[in-house]
Amino acid sequence: AQKVTQAQTEISVVEKEDVTLDCVYETRDTTYYLFWYKQPPSGELVFLIRRNSFDEQNEISGRYSWNFQKSTSSFNFTITASQVVDSAVYFCALSEAGGLSGTYKYIFGTGTRLKVLA
Amino acid sequence: EPEVTQTPSHQVTQMGQEVILRCVPISNHLYFYWYRQILGQKVEFLVSFYNNEISEKSEIFDDQFSVERPDGSNFTLKIRSTKLEDSAMYFCASNGKGLRDTQYFGPGTRLTVL
Numbered sequence: 001a002q003k004v005t006q007a008q009t010e011i012s013v014v015e016k017e018d019v020t021l022d023c024v025y026e027t028r029d030t031t032y033y034l035f036w037y038k039q040p041p042s043g044e045l046v047f048l049i050r051r052n053s054f055d056e057q058n059e060i061s062g063r064y065s066w067n068f069q070k071s072t073s074s075f076n077f078t079i080t081a082s083q084v085v086d087s088a089v090y091f092c093a094l095s096e097a098g099g100l101s102g103t104y105k106y107i108f109g110t111g112t113r114l115k116v117l118a
Numbered sequence: 119e120p121e122v123t124q125t126p127s128h129q130v131t132q133m134g135q136e137v138i139l140r141c142v143p144i145s146n147h148l149y150f151y152w153y154r155q156i157l158g159q160k161v162e163f164l165v166s167f168y169n170n171e172i173s174e175k176s177e178i179f180d181d182q183f184s185v186e187r188p189d190g191s192n193f194t195l196k197i198r199s200t201k202l203e204d205s206a207m208y209f210c211a212s213n214g215k216g217l218r219d220t221q222y223f224g225p226g227t228r229l230t231v232l
Contacts, residue, residue, distance in 0.1 A: 035220070043207060045161070045223040091161060103149050103166035103173040104213075106221060110160045 002027045002096045006109035013082050014117050021077045021112045023092030029053075033095040034068065034075045035106065040088045048090075051075065082116045089113045120144045122224035124210050130230045131200055139195045139227045141210030150193045151211040151221060152185065154178065161209065167193065200231045 003026040013019045025034065036048040049059065051068050059066045063080045079086055092109040123142045131137050143150050152164040166173040167185055184196045193212075197204055207228050211221040 037223075043228070044225045045209060047220065047223070050220050093161075103151070103168055104221075105151065105163040105166055105174060106153070106161075107163070108161040 002029070002032075002094055002107050004092050004094050004107050004109035006090075006092055006112050008112045009110070010113040010115065012115040012117060015084060016081050018078060018080050019082050019114065019116075021079075021090050021092075021114065023075045023077065023109060025073050025075065025092070025094050027073075027094060027096070029096065033104075035093040035095070036066065036075075036077050037091045037093065037108075038088045039091060039111070045091070048077075079114075082114075084116050084118050087114060087116045122210055122212055122222050124208075124224035124227050126227060127225065128228045128230070130232065133202060133231055134199050137197050137200055137229065139197075139208050139210075139229070141193045141195070141212075141224055142191050143193055143210065143212030144214065144222055145191070147212035147214040147222075149173075149213050149219075149221075150185075150187070152195045153209040153211065153223075155207045155209065155226075156203075157206070164195075164208075197229075200229075202231050205229055205231045 005024045008022055032053045034051045038046040038048055049066055056068050065078045067076045089111045091111045093106040095104045096107055125140045150167040153161050154164050155161045163176050165175045165179045165185055182198045186194050207226045209226045210224040213219040213221045
């Protein structure tokens, strides 16, 4: 069975510090997709990034960057110069095929709560 | 930008009552999903739906749950007889062309069972 592990339950940092959120996954698929979502206190899921298993290039978007390493089955997320508005729960997810018609459900990790203190 | 919408945003019901949670997926999407998130826990897959039938369901999705696409725009989740443990945030999602297309999530419906 496929699995996503986010070992860090909660992280607290002071504003402007860099912080890395870890994500380790397990899958037997050779083709898969990984995602990061942000869940602010309001509760919605905000899509941050999607990465397919064939693209190991790191990605940077403003203060956000992602490090995908297939060799260690990890897809870590770094926030540079954190801000109070980054405070949220962050979920890593893996897409898994399984439906009769090829629907791809998401398997989520347990999330990491990030608190950025002013 | 098109988005998935869900109504109501918050539903309070008594144990044993039936509830229907409504979702309007993005209009050209073909694949629909429901997920559940019990407070403070991870988001869990409930069911996927394609071509007017269930494609896959999880162990959580027992006989008390059903899904329907009653018209061309709505996608509903019905819980026949709610239990206290059904209290959770329910997210609808949809994706369109390409089986690996990113799922777009709605804002969620918070269900509280008293």
